[in-house]
Amino acid sequence: MNDLSLDDLRNCFEGAVPAIIATAAADGTPNITYLSRVRLVDPERVALSNQFFSKTARNLAENPRASVLVVDPTEYDEFRLTLQYERTEKRGPVFEQLRADIEALASLEGPTSVFKLRAADIYRVTAIEQTAGAQRRQAGGADATGESRRVQPSDLVELTTSLTRCRDLDTLVASTVDGLARVFGYTHSMLMLLDESGTRLYTIASHGYEEQGVGSEVTVGEGIAGMAASRGQPIRIGNLRQMTKYANTVRAMSEDATGEPEIPVPVLPRVQSRLAVPAMAFGQLVGVLVVESDQTVAFDDNDEGLLTVVASLVANAVEAERTHDQTDDGRPSTTAPHPTASGGSTHVRFYRADGSTFVDGDYLIKGVAGRILWALLTQHAEEGRTEFTNREVRLDPSLELPEFRDNFESRLILLKRRLDERDAPIRIEKTGRGRFALVVDSDLRLEASG
Amino acid sequence: MLRTSYVAAAGPTKEFLESGCALIVATVADDLEPHASRGWGLDLVGENRVRLLVDADDHQLHANLAANSSIAISATHVPTLRSVQLKGHTTAFAPGTDSDLHRMRRYCDQFFADIEATDGIAPELMARIIPARLAAYRAEFDEAFDQTPGPRAGSSFTA
Numbered sequence: 141m142n143d144l145s146l147d148d149l150r151n152c153f154e155g156a157v158p159a160i161i162a163t164a165a166a167d168g169t170p171n172i173t174y175l176s177r178v179r180l181v182d183p184e185r186v187a188l189s190n191q192f193f194s195k196t197a198r199n200l201a202e203n204p205r206a207s208v209l210v211v212d213p214t215e216y217d218e219f220r221l222t223l224q225y226e227r228t229e230k231r232g233p234v235f236e237q238l239r240a241d242i243e244a245l246a247s248l249e250g251p252t253s254v255f256k257l258r259a260a261d262i263y264r265v266t267a268i269e270q271t272a273g274a275q276r277r278q279a280g281g282a283d284a285t286g287e288s289r290r291v292q293p294s295d296l297v298e299l300t301t302s303l304t305r306c307r308d309l310d311t312l313v314a315s316t317v318d319g320l321a322r323v324f325g326y327t328h329s330m331l332m333l334l335d336e337s338g339t340r341l342y343t344i345a346s347h348g349y350e351e352q353g354v355g356s357e358v359t360v361g362e363g364i365a366g367m368a369a370s371r372g373q374p375i376r377i378g379n380l381r382q383m384t385k386y387a388n389t390v391r392a393m394s395e396d397a398t399g400e401p402e403i404p405v406p407v408l409p410r411v412q413s414r415l416a417v418p419a420m421a422f423g424q425l426v427g428v429l430v431v432e433s434d435q436t437v438a439f440d441d442n443d444e445g446l447l448t449v450v451a452s453l454v455a456n457a458v459e460a461e462r463t464h465d466q467t468d469d470g471r472p473s474t475t476a477p478h479p480t481a482s483g484g485s486t487h488v489r490f491y492r493a494d495g496s497t498f499v500d501g502d503y504l505i506k507g508v509a510g511r512i513l514w515a516l517l518t519q520h521a522e523e524g525r526t527e528f529t530n531r532e533v534r535l536d537p538s539l540e541l542p543e544f545r546d547n548f549e550s551r552l553i554l555l556k557r558r559l560d561e562r563d564a565p566i567r568i569e570k571t572g573r574g575r576f577a578l579v580v581d582s583d584l585r586l587e588a589s590g
Numbered sequence: 591m592l593r594t595s596y597v598a599a600a601g602p603t604k605e606f607l608e609s610g611c612a613l614i615v616a617t618v619a620d621d622l623e624p625h626a627s628r629g630w631g632l633d634l635v636g637e638n639r640v641r642l643l644v645d646a647d648d649h650q651l652h653a654n655l656a657a658n659s660s661i662a663i664s665a666t667h668v669p670t671l672r673s674v675q676l677k678g679h680t681t682a683f684a685p686g687t688d689s690d691l692h693r694m695r696r697y698c699d700q701f702f703a704d705i706e707a708t709d710g711i712a713p714e715l716m717a718r719i720i721p722a723r724l725a726a727y728r729a730e731f732d733e734a735f736d737q738t739p740g741p742r743a744g745s746s747f748t749a
Contacts, residue, residue, distance in 0.1 A: 157711075160614050160626050160628075161626065162616035162617075162618075162624040162625060162626035162627075162662075163616070163624050164616070164618040164622050164623075164624040166622070168618055168620075168622060168658060168660055169618075169660060169662070169677060170616035170617055170618045170624055170625075170660055170661065170662045170677075171616055171624075171662055171675070171677075172614050172615060172616035172626060172662050172663070172664045172675065173614075173664060173675070173737060174614075174666075194744055195744055203622050203624075205622065205623055205624060206624060207616075207623075207624045207625045207626040208626060209614075209626045209627075209628070211719070213711075215715075215718065216711075216715040216716055216718040216719060217718065217719075218719045220625075220626060222623070271628075271645070271648075271719065379709070381708065381709050381710050382708075382709045410710060412710055434710075436710065436711065
């Protein structure tokens with residue numbers, strides 16, 4: 141190899157610009173195609189995803205050599221790697237890493253994806269050569285490098301201090317996404333929590349988006365955030381637009397809309413990079429922290445490490461808050477009851493089947509949060525109550541809460557934030573630990589179906 | 591004997607091949623070492639015959655073609671990823687001309703505009719991989735394959 145090392149080409153392996161692979165059959169016929177992903181294995185080796193490029197696979201079986209072009213997406217320098225096949229792996233860390241890459245691509249294509257990693261082929265790199273652009277840059281051309289985020293320990297202290305001062309879950313989730321923007325410059329982020337069934341993630345807070353998307357859901361295992369949750373590992377994509385285009389081309393049929401009301405997950409317009417990090421506490425998944433950027437390959441290993449630390453802090457804080465909430469004695473509030481003001485009439489329609497709740501015809505929320513709201517509004521209508529404790533409400537069997545890890549507090553916060561986001565004439569206000577008030581600024585007309 | 595049907599019928603059209611498609615090129619040394627390169631503009635100059643612009647300083651490419659003339663060219667329409675691969679042999683070499691430089695600029699304008707529109711990459715950045723000098727090859731093709739991602743990838747237009 142010459143003076144260039146694979147480590148110098150680290151950005152090339154982020155998958156932002158499709159790699160190109162040339163092979164040759166035993167009869168000397170060359171073949172050229174694109175590769176889904178090239179991964180750095182060690183200082184002398186790379187791994188190529190073995191999916192469905194069959195002619196390439198046949199050529200490599202006959203003649204185990206390849207020439208690969210990779211591009212640094214930040215500077216657009218191009219390099220040619222000369223490769224010698226060494227081995228194929230169908231398990232282990234390299235295979236898992238490549239499989240995560242392919243599954244991320246598959247998650248964009250949809251549940252009927254044809255993407256499936258068959259194996260990770262490991263190659264020794266015998267030569268690295270710069271092509272025209274890189275040589276010109278060395279000769280004095282201008283650099284167009286992106287700037288890696290530099291984190292000072294004091295920044296982490298600042299965010300940690302801010303989070304440890306939070307006295308309730310509502311403040312905690314807001315401080316997390318606000319702190320990521322203020323302290324570290326992650327201008328677009330969202331915090332998602334795992335639901336009671338362990339099968340879905342719901343957005344409890346976001347920052348920087350036109351619509352907050354509080355209450356939006358994704359299925360665990362689907363999409364970038366869902367994959368980070370199912371694998372318990374960070375998932376990082378630096379070329380979403382290119383990947384989405386590829387997935388759309390492969391997809392044979394368009395997805396059918398379900399017609400069900402739902403809250404869209406917040407998405408940055410023209411998003412290029414997304415990093416989703418699982419938030420774990422005591423070995424259990426609590427949620428997923430997601431950051432986005434419209435820049436190509438905006439996030440790197442440093443971001444992954446930093447956000448893993450932050451996600452862990454948040455997960456442990458959420459778990460601590462849940463423990464406090466469930467052991468709280470729930471004594472009645474000492475605050476004065478909230479008067480009910482009348483500001484017109486509001487129609488609330490509730491569907492028992494799935495907890496879907498509509499306010500004046502507009503979809504508000506569904507599931508546990510919808511059932512909580514309905515339980516509160518019913519008691520408000522029948523008994524005139526405005527003050528509640530978490531303990532008494534969570535015992536209501538109509539909520540269908542699980543006995544263990546019922547997520548009541550986070551569902552209540554989700555409901556509170558969703559009501560605030562929609563500027564509804566119904567609000568939830570915390571009045572103390574384990575206590576809250578229902579504030580209604582309108583005459584309510586309640587209607588339940590199903 | 592070259593087949594004559596694929597260019598005009600089910601396969602790649604003149605308009606497609608001469609557009610701003612991403613052009614990638616494979617050659618091979620006599621010891622079967624493959625070599626990946628880029629193309630910088632392609633014109634259909636006859637039935638199954640093309641003229642391809644390449645980097646004049648890509649010495650291995652020129653050595654390979656001088657030795658055995660085997661070449662594969664893949665053309666991919668950036669917005670749709672519709673792709674075709676042509677396989678055959680080069681028949682003539684020529685140093686690049688001013689006219690070739692103009693042809694490359696026209697090619698790059700369309701290629702880079704498509705990349706910018708679909709992938710969001712600035713043309714100024716992509717311009718960093720443009721070669722400083724050009725060379726041209728004429729090539730004849732006897733095989734053409736559909737290389738569009740998906741289940742039909744690899745099927746022959748010439749079969």
